[in-house]
Amino acid sequence: QVQLVESGGGLVQAGGSLRLSCAASRGTFSTYDMGWFRQTPGKEREFVAAIMWRDEETYYTDSVKGRFTISRDNAKNTLYLQMNSLKPEDTAAYYCGANADTYYYNDYKEYDYWGQGTQVTVSS
Numbered sequence: 592q593v594q595l596v597e598s599g600g601g602l603v604q605a606g607g608s609l610r611l612s613c614a615a616s617r618g619t620f621s622t623y624d625m626g627w628f629r630q631t632p633g634k635e636r637e638f639v640a641a642i643m644w645r646d647e648e649t650y651y652t653d654s655v656k657g658r659f660t661i662s663r664d665n666a667k668n669t670l671y672l673q674m675n676s677l678k679p680e681d682t683a684a685y686y687c688g689a690n691a692d693t694y695y696y697n698d699y700k701e702y703d704y705w706g707q708g709t710q711v712t713v714s715s
Contacts (some may be wrong), residue, residue: 593618593689593704600685600709607677607713611707612672613687621665624693626702627672629683629711636686639699640672650696655681677713684708 599611600688611627626641640661641650649661660673688702695701 593600593623594621595689595704595706597685597687597706597709599703600711602712602714603677605677605679605713605715608673608675609677609711611672611674611685611687611709611711613672615668615670615689618689618704620663620668620689623691623704624696625661625663625670626688626693626696626699627661627685627703628688628699629681629685630708631683636699637682637683638699639685641693642670643693643696652697665713672677674711679713679715682711682713684710691694 594616597616622644624643628636629638630636642661656678662671686708687706690702690705693701
C-alpha cells in the first residue's frame, strides 16, 4: 500500500503563493488517482483538486480554479499543488489522498490512503 507525506505548508499573506508536495512511497504511484483535500476544525474534508492516473485529467473545485494547479511527477513519485493568489478562506489543513480507481474524484470517502496533512494559513 502507498504511504503519503505532505510538505510545503506555512504562513503566507493574502495574495501570496505556496507549493505543496506529497511524496509517495511503496505501491505504484503512477497507477493511483491522486487528490488534494482540505479541512478546517469542525468541518468535513473538502475537495480541492484531483488528477487521474490514466490520462492525467485534472479537476478543481470552483473556488480554486485559475489559482491552484495540481500536477504529478511519476518519476519522483510526487504530487504537487501550486497555490497562487491565496486568500484567507484558503486557510486549512491540506491532505493528499490516493486511490487505485476513482469514480467520484471529489468525494474523500473514495480515497483509500492519506497523508498526515500540512497546515496552510493565509493572513489578511
